[in-house]
Amino acid sequence: MRKPIHALLCTCLVTGCAQEHIVDRINILQSMGVDMDGETIKLSASFPKYIKGAGNQSPITAESNVMYGIFTALTAKSTQPVQMGQMRTLVISEQFARKASTSLAEVINREIIKSSNATIIMTKQSANTIIALSSKKEPYYLSELIEQNMLHGKTPRTNYHTYVNQYYGEGQDVYLPVINEQDGVLSMNGVAVYKGDQIKLWLNSDEGLYLKLLKDKTLTGEYDFTAGPKAMYSLVILHGKSKISLRQNKRVRISLKLSVQLREIPENATLQKQAGMNRVRKEVEAELTKQIKLTLTRLQKSGADPVGFGEQYRRRHKSFNEGEFYAKIYPKLDFDVATKIIILNSGVGS
Known part of the structure; x- marks a missing residue:
């Protein structure tokens, strides 16, 4: 009775290393956001500025009715090959978490090497909004914001490995840090707690700290x-x-x-x-x-x-x-x- 909706999230955090690439000739993904619009999955991808060039960059967006099609559509809009091995953050919207098709779980085992630094976080807003705002900042702003709050703030520490352990292990439930935007500022403000495939509870920031202490x-x-x-x-x-x-x-x-x-x-x-x-x-x-x-x-x-x-x-x-x-x-x-x-x-x- 494992949770298929959670397994599909890991698809965005897997990568292979079969080929060698020159760093200035590829787009190294730093963060991605996943939204739902009806039955359509919408993905937003952000690349470091030092690879894309000077100045603020808008994230590349792609959409598909199936997860397999997302990466094909993303590649079609990118001027260079897209590499996911260094991706640090996956932002999922509440709508995606509630509506995503279970067929997406089929993708999870297609690769064997996971991004060890990746963190999954949730937003009650649009994931695209979070990615777009963070892409206007310095490279890896989003992952550093999360890391700072896990180290010094009220956000319990999680990463891809924690998530996998919670997902596959018996006797525990998944929790994901929550990020939202207000007045153009991103902030960590609580934790989403799951029971099975369902978002069961939203903890506020203080409750997130109590969970962190435990x-x-x-x-x-x-x-x-x-x-x-x-x-x-x-x-x-x-x-x-x-x-x-x-x-x-x-x-x-x-x-x-x-x-x-x-x-x-x-x-x-x-x-x-x-x-x-x-x-x-x-x-x-x-x-x-x-x-x-x-x-x-x-x-x-x-x-x-x-x-x-x-x-x-x-x-x-x-x-x-x-x-x-x-x-x-x-x-x-x-x-x-x-x-x-x-x-x-x-x-x-x-």
Whole structure:
């Protein structure tokens, strides 16, 4: 019961290396976007400016009723051979994800070498809009924007290999970072979570950070929250670690240990005395604990499992049945979240 709509996305991330090419005589694809218009698949492709020449470049667009025809149509509009081996980003629209034909999945195994740097992201808008705007920037602007947000922001780290593992593995669901445009500016703003072939849930940016804290090996990011009408906290997560333990009584113990730098604290708080430091630490711990648990409960009610609790359960039970786990066990899991904050240094003067 694998997910054919997801498999087809990998078609845009595969490449062969059978021939040798001179770099200034080919178009090296840096990013692609895929949209749907009725039954027609529309693809937008962007090439680095240093290959195409000086000045802003509009992306090349092509369309076809079948995926095989997309690349033929793209080649017909390109002045040089199109190579996909260095492609870093595939942007898919929500409409494409919901409507794409399952026949496209047939293409996935036609090549054997995958682009190791490729990342799949989703947009609620037109993928062409994202590609067109990014193509006006410096080469690889889009992939660097995504990488920066995965490293320092609220976007959980994903790439082609993560996606393949989520897609083929039992006991976990696919999630994709979301990008949108507003007033001519691109920004990462949340995560799309799947259950099977369906987009099940849209997480906002903060919920994306909570997922990141549970999934990433390197825990970094930035976080702001209010604890009252005039009580604002702003902090940078410098590093940390997480541990998830699924116990026999259906209780899930989640432990987070995060080292942070404070940028802003409420006016009536102080870090000069231990009592004030403890108050700030406890408020940050309480907020993160509460919000992470709320996000886990929301995911649980939707039936989606991007954290991979099913995978952890499978490791301990040889007779694991994915359908049975999500029907009978996952809805009854009780999440026990414990957060420990270590304040390493502060950028505030109080």
